[in-house]
Amino acid sequence: MTPRQQGTIGTADTTGAAEPAEHTAAVRRLLRDYRALPPGTPVRLAKPTSNLFRFRESGSAPALDVSAFTGVLSIDPVERLADVGGMTTYEDLVAATLPHGLMPTVVPQLRTITLGGAVTGMGIESSSFRSGLPHEAVQEMEILTGGGEVVTATRDNAHSDLFHGFPNSYGTLGYALRLRIELEPVSPYVHLRHLRFSDASEAMDALARICADREYGGRPVDFVDGVAFGPGELYLTLARFTDEAPWTSDYTGNEIYYRSIPRYAGAGPGDYLTTHDYLWRWDTDWFWCSRAFGVQHPLVRPLWPRSLKRSDVYRRLVAWDRRTSFSRLLDHYRGRRPKEPLIQDVEVGVERGAEFLDFFHEEIGMSPVWMCPLRLREPRRPGAAEGEHVWPLYPLENDRLYVNFGFWGLVEMKPGQRRAHHNRRIEERVTELGGHKSLYSDSFYEEDEFWRLYNGPAYRGLKEAYDPGGRLLDLYAKCVHNR
Numbered sequence: 001m002t003p004r005q006q007g008t009i010g011t012a013d014t015t016g017a018a019e020p021a022e023h024t025a026a027v028r029r030l031l032r033d034y035r036a037l038p039p040g041t042p043v044r045l046a047k048p049t050s051n052l053f054r055f056r057e058s059g060s061a062p063a064l065d066v067s068a069f070t071g072v073l074s075i076d077p078v079e080r081l082a083d084v085g086g087m088t089t090y091e092d093l094v095a096a097t098l099p100h101g102l103m104p105t106v107v108p109q110l111r112t113i114t115l116g117g118a119v120t121g122m123g124i125e126s127s128s129f130r131s132g133l134p135h136e137a138v139q140e141m142e143i144l145t146g147g148g149e150v151v152t153a154t155r156d157n158a159h160s161d162l163f164h165g166f167p168n169s170y171g172t173l174g175y176a177l178r179l180r181i182e183l184e185p186v187s188p189y190v191h192l193r194h195l196r197f198s199d200a201s202e203a204m205d206a207l208a209r210i211c212a213d214r215e216y217g218g219r220p221v222d223f224v225d226g227v228a229f230g231p232g233e234l235y236l237t238l239a240r241f242t243d244e245a246p247w248t249s250d251y252t253g254n255e256i257y258y259r260s261i262p263r264y265a266g267a268g269p270g271d272y273l274t275t276h277d278y279l280w281r282w283d284t285d286w287f288w289c290s291r292a293f294g295v296q297h298p299l300v301r302p303l304w305p306r307s308l309k310r311s312d313v314y315r316r317l318v319a320w321d322r323r324t325s326f327s328r329l330l331d332h333y334r335g336r337r338p339k340e341p342l343i344q345d346v347e348v349g350v351e352r353g354a355e356f357l358d359f360f361h362e363e364i365g366m367s368p369v370w371m372c373p374l375r376l377r378e379p380r381r382p383g384a385a386e387g388e389h390v391w392p393l394y395p396l397e398n399d400r401l402y403v404n405f406g407f408w409g410l411v412e413m414k415p416g417q418r419r420a421h422h423n424r425r426i427e428e429r430v431t432e433l434g435g436h437k438s439l440y441s442d443s444f445y446e447e448d449e450f451w452r453l454y455n456g457p458a459y460r461g462l463k464e465a466y467d468p469g470g471r472l473l474d475l476y477a478k479c480v481h482n483r
Helices: 020-037 090-100 115-120 160-165 200-213 257-264 277-278 290-291 311-324 324-333 350-364 421-432 447-453 456-464 477-479
Strands: 044-046 063-065 071-078 081-085 102-104 138-145 150-154 174-185 189-197 223-230 232-243 271-274 341-350 367-373 402-412
Touching: 020 063, 020 138, 020 174, 044 311, 071 090, 081 090, 081 102, 090 102, 090 115, 090 277, 102 447, 115 174, 138 160, 160 456, 189 200, 189 277, 200 223, 200 232, 200 350, 200 367, 223 257, 232 257, 232 311, 271 277, 290 402, 341 350, 341 421, 350 367, 350 402, 350 421, 447 456, 447 477
Parallel strands: 044 063
Antiparallel strands: 071 081, 081 174, 102 174, 138 150, 138 174, 189 232, 189 271, 223 232, 223 367, 341 402, 367 402
């Protein structure tokens, strides 16, 4: 453990914010460029980063320049609101809000996830058991629709259907250009406690109690997540804000965060991080996936610059490997069996979480597995029909605690197994357990089942209203056929 200098969070002014007039001009330019695309031309965004794992072949289709939408427009520290460009990364947003003693209510784990990406896709983190998902902190969105119009959508205006239908639409209804989001106050430090369990059912029961009480052992709990290293070794990490810390750990150098969890579990003082380092604790090693690149080897790690210990660097390496088939060819010439990429996040009700883990350890055999509880913050709308969901394209139930299970790596294929065997088994089992799967990575559903799971009727209504000419791909074509 390397001590870090203790810091403070002040009330510095935001710098580098775009002027409203500049934003308005950028919207006009983008609208002009969009309308100038010939009918039938694929629409792509020129973005420097992506956290999707649906890799497409690079083509010659023109890309819309959205670089003007990558800044923080304004921060109101009194009302705790921020106006942010849709392509702004959470790394940049956090850098702007922390000097005000504020942070977004949910900060997804990876630095280069964008605000628009987290809202049109799905984001989650350890505050989600109390704050829900990132889109639940949005007050209004300015959206370039597939129909070539720019509309402002809120919970209760004329475009409330788009506001509620935008999450999990993955850019198939339009693109968020500006978002107004809620912020919450923070302290300078975060104190972590790691609880060990040898049984998945006990861990899920404890998770349900802790999330309901929002405290453990008489201390408040502000953040909850966990890691399953195997069937008999599970940890829940409970964290809370604190104004003081006797020391702070540094997991951006030689130390590795996930390996500290068993070391600090049980009795003792726990661990301390600055709030900044807590928010990005998983990014440095892309959870544990940096080991695939040798970054965790004790001889390699000191030589790998801190500036390159980042999830976006590792993702670019994965993208290169997918393009070149380097690792697949290497395995072939070494006589090894082919491996199946398994990069997924799924949500299962906490009451069935142990069933999912038992299945996963028995049939998949990958570890570790990330565990993150979530509960929708948004209440049911007044007058909503029975079975109607607040966020219709990702129909989670209100007042139900879910657990997100994340697993990312490669699984060896056995002779005779069907294509994408392990991915398909996970899809089948999650459906049997009444859960849902995020769509940022490969999906293999048949079309009828996909639209049943992701509310085809609601999606078709939104598509007809906001992309009547079909300029953008539909959700199934984008997420399953990967067009």
